[in-house]
Amino acid sequence: MKAHRLVVSFLAALALVSLLSGVDAEDLYIPASAHTGGVGDTQWRTDLEVKARGAEAATFTLDLLPEGLDNSAPASASFSVAAGACLRLEDVLASAFSFTGTAALRLRTGSGMVLVASRTYNDDPDGTYGQYVPAVAAGAAPLASVDYALIQLSRSASPDDGYRTNLGALNLTASHIVVEVDLHSATGDLLGTVPLSLHPYSLEQVTDIFARVTPGDVEDGFALVRSRSTGARFLAYASVVDNRSGDAVFIPAQEEGPSPELERTVVFEAFMRHG
Amino acid sequence: MVDQLARDFADQPVVFLEHPVDTAQGDRISRWWAAYAGGGSVLLPLVMVDSGYRHSYGSVAFSSAYRAMVEDALARPPEARLEVARQRVGSAYRFDVQVTNLSPVTLGSGNQAALHAIVYEETHVGDTDRFVRGVTSISIPSLPSGTAADYSMTVALGSVNWNRLHSVVLVDYRPGGSTGPYDMLAADLQP
Numbered sequence: 525m526k527a528h529r530l531v532v533s534f535l536a537a538l539a540l541v542s543l544l545s546g547v548d549a550e551d552l553y554i555p556a557s558a559h560t561g562g563v564g565d566t567q568w569r570t571d572l573e574v575k576a577r578g579a580e581a582a583t584f585t586l587d588l589l590p591e592g593l594d595n596s597a598p599a600s601a602s603f604s605v606a607a608g609a610c611l612r613l614e615d616v617l618a619s620a621f622s623f624t625g626t627a628a629l630r631l632r633t634g635s636g637m638v639l640v641a642s643r644t645y646n647d648d649p650d651g652t653y654g655q656y657v658p659a660v661a662a663g664a665a666p667l668a669s670v671d672y673a674l675i676q677l678s679r680s681a682s683p684d685d686g687y688r689t690n691l692g693a694l695n696l697t698a699s700h701i702v703v704e705v706d707l708h709s710a711t712g713d714l715l716g717t718v719p720l721s722l723h724p725y726s727l728e729q730v731t732d733i734f735a736r737v738t739p740g741d742v743e744d745g746f747a748l749v750r751s752r753s754t755g756a757r758f759l760a761y762a763s764v765v766d767n768r769s770g771d772a773v774f775i776p777a778q779e780e781g782p783s784p785e786l787e788r789t790v791v792f793e794a795f796m797r798h799g
Numbered sequence: 800m801v802d803q804l805a806r807d808f809a810d811q812p813v814v815f816l817e818h819p820v821d822t823a824q825g826d827r828i829s830r831w832w833a834a835y836a837g838g839g840s841v842l843l844p845l846v847m848v849d850s851g852y853r854h855s856y857g858s859v860a861f862s863s864a865y866r867a868m869v870e871d872a873l874a875r876p877p878e879a880r881l882e883v884a885r886q887r888v889g890s891a892y893r894f895d896v897q898v899t900n901l902s903p904v905t906l907g908s909g910n911q912a913a914l915h916a917i918v919y920e921e922t923h924v925g926d927t928d929r930f931v932r933g934v935t936s937i938s939i940p941s942l943p944s945g946t947a948a949d950y951s952m953t954v955a956l957g958s959v960n961w962n963r964l965h966s967v968v969l970v971d972y973r974p975g976g977s978t979g980p981y982d983m984l985a986a987d988l989q990p
Contacts, residue, residue: 700944786880788876790811790869
C-alpha cells in the first residue's frame with residue numbers, strides 16, 4: 525500500500541491523520557521555497573534534496589504552488605532517482621520551473637519511496653545563511669478548530685538590528701480557507717490578529733508580521749494560528765530572520781490545543797403592534 | 800411568549816428584540832420582507848432570526864416554532880469576528896467596530912453587506928421587556944474573505960433610561976446578491 529511506502533521528514537509534533545476529505549494524505553509539501561530578493565538585499569534560494577529509499581528507484585512529480593494564487597492546476601515537473609541515489613535540485617524554483625518569487629512545493633511519488641528535505645538560504649557572495657525546511661505529509665498537517673503555536677518569535681522596530689518574523693500558511697485543500705493568526709507578547713498579551721485568506725493550495729507569507737499589529741519591538745513573542753473553515757487543512761510556519769546577517773531559522777507549528785470557541789450570538793427580532 | 804423564551808434562553812447567547820411595527824426605527828424590517836419574498840397583507844407578529852435566516856408571521860405554535868428557529872441559528876458557527884467598543888456621546892451611542900470576515904465570500908455592495916447597531920431598553924414599553932430604541936446601519940463597500948476593517952456608527956437616542964440600555968451589533972449580507980433572504984454572519988452583544 526502506498527501509505528507504507530513513503531518515509532517523510534515531518535514535524536513530529538503534528539498528529540497523523542490517515543483519511544482526509546479532499547486531501548491526499550500522502551502528498552508531501554515543502555511549505556516555503558524561494559527564488560527572490562528579500563529585505564536587506566537578501567537573495568533567497570531553495571535547494572531540494574530527494575533520496576530514493578531502499579533498493580528501489582523512485583519517480584516523482586513536483587508541483588509549483590506560487591504564493592497568492594489559486595493553484596488548482598499547477599505547473600509540474602517530473603523526475604526520477606536511481607536506486608540508492610540522491611537527487612539535488614539546486615535553486616529548484618529557477619531550475620525546474622524558471623520561476624521567480626515565493627512558492628510552496630508539492631511532491632507526489634509515482635514509484636518507489638523517497639526521503640525529502642530542503643534548504644532555503646540567503647545566497648550571499650561571502651557565504652550562505654540557510655534554514656532547513658522540512659517536507660510535511662498532508663496527513664500530518666494542522667486541522668480546523670485546533671490551535672497551533674509558533675514560538676520563539678521576535679521583532680525589532682529597527683530594520684538594522686534584532687530580528688523580524690515572517691509567517692506563512694499554506695492551504696492543502698481545494699477549497700478557500702481563512703487562517704487566523706493571533707500574535708502575542710511573551711507574557712501572553714494579545715497584540716492583534718492577522719487573518720490570512722488562502723486560495724486552493726495557496727501559500728501566503730507575511731513579511732515582518734508583528735509590524736501589522738505593533739510599531740514597536742517584540743523581544744519575545746508567539747503566534748497562535750487556527751482555521752475555523754470547514755474541512756480546513758493547512759501548514760503554518762515562521763521564519764525568524766536576523767536583520768543584520770540575513771540568517772534565518774525555520775519555526776514549525778506545534779499543537780497547542782482546541783481552538784477557543786467563537787460563540788455565535790443569535791438575534792431574534794419581532795415586529796409587533798402593542799396590544 | 801417572547802419574554803418567556805428570553806427567560807428560557809437566558810444562559811445562551813440569544814437576544815430578543817421588539818420593534819414597534821408602525822414606528823420601527825431604521826430599516827431592519829426590510830430583512831423580514833426579503834425573507835418573506837411575497838406581497839400583500841401579512842398577519843402580525845413578523846418575526847425573524849439572524850436577519851431573515853429564519854422567519855415567521857402571524858399565528859403559529861409560538862413556543863415551539865420560535866424555539867426551533869433560535870435553536871437552528873445557535874447551531875451554526877459565526878462567519879465573522881466583531882470587536883466592538885461602545886461609547887456614550889451626549890444623547891447618542893458611538894460604536895467603533897472591527898469586522899473580520901471569516902466567510903469564504905467577499906462582503907460588499909454586490910451582496911448588500913451591512914453593519915447594524917441596535918440599541919434596546921430593558922423596559923416593558925410595548926408587549927415585551929426589550930424595546931428597540933434606536934437603529935442604524937452602514938454599508939460595507941468591500942471586505943474580502945480573511946480581511947478586517949474598522950467602521951464607526953452612531954445611534955441617536957431620544958428619551959430613554961440610560962441605565963437600562965443594551966445594544967447589539969451585527970453584520971449581515973444577502974447570499975443571493977440582489978434577491979432572496981439576508982443572513983447574519985455574526986453579532987456582538989454589549990450589556
